Amino acid sequence: MPVPQIVWLRRDLRLADQPAFTIAAAQGPVIPVYILDDETPRHRRMGAASRWWLHHSLKALEKDLARHHSRLILRRGKSADVLAALADETGATTVHALRHVEPWWRSAERAVSARLELCLYDGLYLLPPGSLTTGGGTPYKIFTPFKNALFERLDGVDLLPEPVLSSPEDWPASDKMADWDLLPRNPDWARGFAEAWTPGSLAAHKRMDAFADDLGPYRQDRELPSIDGTSRLSPHLHFGEISPRQLWHATEGMTGEGPGFFRAELAWRDYAANLVLQFPDYGARSYRDGYDDGLWRDPQTDEQAAADLKAWQQGRTGYPIVDAGMRQLWDCGWMHNRVRMIAASFLVKHLLIDWRHGERWFWDTLVDADYPSNATNWQWVSGTGVDSNMFVRIMAPLSQSEKFDAGEYIRQWVPELSGLDDPYVHDPASHFCRPEDYPAQLIGHREGRERALESYRNSKA
Ligand SMILES: Cc1cc2nc3c(=O)[nH]c(=O)nc-3n(C[C@H](O)[C@H](O)[C@H](O)COP(=O)(O)OP(=O)(O)OC[C@H]3O[C@@H](n4cnc5c(N)ncnc54)[C@H](O)[C@@H]3O)c2cc1C
Structure with a gap:
């Protein structure tokens, strides 16, 4: 009997263009496993919105695997311990996985x-992180x-x-997914998520096909929050339900500014990822000197700063474009x-x-929360x-709001302002x-x- 091959899944939840699956499948029967790892030391716990996505994405992957009469094994714990136990149970000796750049995944x-x-x-990026270097050989x-x-x-x-x-x-x-409690209950704050999203590879490909069909206006449209221009x-890319190379491939041969700008976003x-490979603590440390000393107001010691942070999180800053976004x-x-x-x-x-x-707030609330990009x-x-x-x-939030024509966006997300026309909706305070x-x-x-400029000058001094 051929030896089973373990495929260790993390944020690469797809079957096509997934080399770990391809190579494992060529070597023997495949055991796909997803490990909910909240235990490896210094592991950054996945945020609440990401957990919602993860639940639905794993469900979708189970369905995709079922087409192959295969299954998804769910386990919880420290990745290394779980994989070693699984290898003992199944007789597998090899684990196949995609390389990740997050420092906690590298240590796992x-x-x-x-x-x-x-x-x-x-397989997570267009090119392997670290593979592009300057003429001097440095990243x-x-x-x-x-x-x-x-x-x-990347040509072809x-x-x-x-x-x-x-x-x-x-x-x-x-494990049973229901026991993982990935979905919110009491209160269920994710009702809007279910209306907005369909996690999984199938939905990602449908979205890609519809979007790549008409990339002509992308350059202008991507700047306008009031329209569906991106x-x-x-989130599909973050969880690996679709690969960036599949997206690149879909737009290959397309000329013009729209496709070019889209590929630049990828x-x-x-x-x-290339930065986080060089600077693993990029999500925790400022990389220019002098920024950590005396520049910021600290919400832990300054009550007003704490109240301001909360107002920002809740979308109650009095700046319509900021509040609509939050x-x-x-x-x-x-x-x-x-x-x-x-x-x-505005926050900073x-x-x-x-x-x-x-x-940290974005990490907890974004379905696409991605350590390197964030x-x-x-x-x-x-x-x-x-x-x-x-x-x-x-950035001047009020003029940015006008410049990028955010009126409709504000009316959608800030119902108190839905009765205001342009230009009042951008800046109701100054229009009384x-x-x-x-x-x-x-x-x-x-x-x-x-205040910001003065604090900056003082911190430099
Ligand atoms: C403060 C801040 C925090 C952000 N945090 C995240 C995050 O946690 N996760 C995340 O995926 N993106 C993050 N972004 C980047 C960007 O806002 C999102 O990738 C984009 O809004 C996703 O929408 P889209 O898929 O419609 O993008 P599209 O315009 O359709 O772009 C296609 C893809 O390109 C990539 N991309 C686009 N812009 C960027 C960018 N500036 N940086 C990195 N990748 C980009 C994304 O994978 C995106 O899906 C952040 C941006 C800011 C300003």
Whole structure:
């Protein structure tokens, strides 16, 4: 009887273009396993919104595996312990998995390979993180040259088809997903999620097909929160239900600005992984000197800062575009990219609150919460990253709202303002038409800007 092969799944929940499945299937019967690992030391626990997604994504994968008369084994615990136990139970000696860049996954990979044969493959990104280097042989720190190098290297993408899977003679026991309590209860805050999303590879491919069909206007449309102008594939990509190479492949041969800009966005995702491979603590440490000393107001010691942070989280800052974004995030676990930038900048600059508080809130509330992308974007907005906007470049939320025509978006997410027309809806305070149930601004734009610049000057001094 051929020896069974374990496929260790993490955020690579698909069958096609998934080298761990392809290679394992060529070597013997396959045992796919997903381990809910909240126990490995320094493991970053998955946020609540991601858990909602995970539940549905695993259900979808179970269905996909059932087409092959295969199963998904669920286990909970430290990855290395669980895999070693599973190998003992089944006689398997080899574990196949895709290489991850998150520091906790890298340490789990080391722990597994100390006990079993672990075969790691690339498949989460367009190119293996770390494979692109500058002329001097060092990893890239700046996005644009990284993107140019990636575009040059990625010419023609071959995809792996879904493999044929055979089953082991006996299936090992599996946990019941219901016992994992991944879904919220009392209160069920995820009702909006179910309306907005269908997790799983099938839905991801449908979304890709519909979106890639008409990428012409993407360059302009992606900036406008009031329309459905972006792919909304980020959670599918994060959980690996679709591979970035499948997306690249779908747009290959398409010319023009739309497809080009879309591929550049995919390059940002690779770039973020490339940074986290170089700087594993990128989600926890500012990478420009002088940012951690005295610049921020600390919500742990400053009551007003704590109240401001809460108002930001709840979408009650008095800035309609920020509040619309934060309420969209709470309602469906996702926020438009332009609005993410505005809301993040507002927290860090107008409210002078350390970017890590925002990063943590996004981590818990986004269905696409992704350690490399989240860290890279927060550091970019804050001016603390290795390739960042300057701190002193402060976004004006009210004019951004007008510029990117966010009126309809605001009316959708901030019902108190749904009766206001443009231009009042962008800035009800200055037009004296703020409805009573809509909060006053936490701080005026000019005042916030000056406070931020002064704090920056003081911290530098
Ligand atoms: C403060 C902040 C935090 C963010 N946190 C995350 C996060 O946790 N997870 C996440 O996936 N994205 C994050 N982003 C990036 C971006 O907002 C989302 O990827 C995008 O909004 C997803 O929507 P979409 O799939 O419709 O994007 P599209 O415009 O359709 O882009 C296609 C894909 O490209 C990738 N992409 C696009 N923009 C970026 C970017 N700036 N950085 C990295 N990848 C990008 C995503 O995988 C996205 O699905 C963050 C941005 C900001 C400003």
